[in-house]
Amino acid sequence: MKKQLLKVLIAVILLLIPMLNFSQAPPLGSAAGFVLFSTNGAVSNTGISQITGNVGTHSGSSTNFGNVNGVMHDGDGVSAKCAADLLIAYNKLDSTIPTFYPSSTLGNGDTLIAGVYNDSTATTLNLNLTLNAKGDSNAVFIFQIQGAFSAGPGSKIILINGALACNVFWKVEGVVNMASGCTMRGTIIANNAAINMNTGDTLEGRALSTAGAVTVSGVMAYTPIGCGSPVLTGPVAPALGSAACYALFSTDGAVGNSGITHVLGDVGTNDGLTTGFDTLLVTGTVHPKPDTSTAKCAADLLIAYNYRAPLKTQMLI
Numbered sequence: 001m002k003k004q005l006l007k008v009l010i011a012v013i014l015l016l017i018p019m020l021n022f023s024q025a026p027p028l029g030s031a032a033g034f035v036l037f038s039t040n041g042a043v044s045n046t047g048i049s050q051i052t053g054n055v056g057t058h059s060g061s062s063t064n065f066g067n068v069n070g071v072m073h074d075g076d077g078v079s080a081k082c083a084a085d086l087l088i089a090y091n092k093l094d095s096t097i098p099t100f101y102p103s104s105t106l107g108n109g110d111t112l113i114a115g116v117y118n119d120s121t122a123t124t125l126n127l128n129l130t131l132n133a134k135g136d137s138n139a140v141f142i143f144q145i146q147g148a149f150s151a152g153p154g155s156k157i158i159l160i161n162g163a164l165a166c167n168v169f170w171k172v173e174g175v176v177n178m179a180s181g182c183t184m185r186g187t188i189i190a191n192n193a194a195i196n197m198n199t200g201d202t203l204e205g206r207a208l209s210t211a212g213a214v215t216v217s218g219v220m221a222y223t224p225i226g227c228g229s230p231v232l233t234g235p236v237a238p239a240l241g242s243a244a245c246y247a248l249f250s251t252d253g254a255v256g257n258s259g260i261t262h263v264l265g266d267v268g269t270n271d272g273l274t275t276g277f278d279t280l281l282v283t284g285t286v287h288p289k290p291d292t293s294t295a296k297c298a299a300d301l302l303i304a305y306n307y308r309a310p311l312k313t314q315m316l317i
């Protein structure tokens with residue numbers, strides 16, 4: 001009887017091994033702070049992209065980025081650490097035991113539960129794919145794609161019942177191409193291949209390559225919230241003081257108007273004249289010439305300007 005119970009116990013443990021394996025997200029280390037990164041390859045942007053998270057490459061350069069709420073790291077100590085941590089994360093994802101074997105076309109309105117999904121060929125995301133955590137905010141979804149991965153135009157990853165983008169991982173053994181207007185969620189790790197994001201794409205997660213260019217154009221990409229992911233809020237806004245009351249102001253120069261102009265706030269200059277404004281159309285005070293208010297505004301404006309001097313640059317333009 002004891003032997004039979006032991007056999008049953010062993011069988012149960014063996015059945016649970018895959019579950020225990022896929023229930024753990026891979027450690028990202030310092031890579032968690034990056035939204036776009038390549039260990040060996042250029043990272044570039046065209047168009048107006050909104051980026052939240054660090055951006056960089058350990059061997060190459062990051063070019064044409066603006067609107068980055070994060071820090072640029074090219075070939076420095078931080079990028080070296082990220083490259084090492086990224087390799088660890090990749091190896092962990094690569095060695096995780098699969099539990100499901102889907103077709104090479106994901107989406108089309110399908111819903112998947114937590115698990116490790118292995119596809120032995122190039123894979124396409126079409127239309128909507130819903131990931132259902134069944135009320136477990138720790139549910140982990142891992143996709144092991146043994147070829148290229150492409151997301152079709154307007155395709156979407158939808159998270160329901162507690163699913164979090166920080167617990168979704170895409171390990172891709174080939175080029176990642178996201179067509180215009182698609183919404184991806186999760187950390188994408190392309191092994192020895194490029195990642196391309198196109199106009200109107202949204203990524204809640206990360207686009208990381210072990211060796212390949214990362215290219216974005218007019219996208220919104222941001223590191224996921226939750227799972228201990230770093231939250232980047234940017235620097236504290238400067239104190240404007242009395243300058244906050246002014247809509248139009250010059251410390252040194254005339255402020256003039258022609259035509260019908262509506263202004264919400266004060267108008268003035270501390271060196272010159274303010275002309276052409278209809279006081280009936282200005283919700284505030286028009287200061288036609290320098291006075292104590294414009295002098296205080298000029299002083300406060302200088303303080304606000306000087307506030308930015310010690311801030312570390314976080315954008316490449």
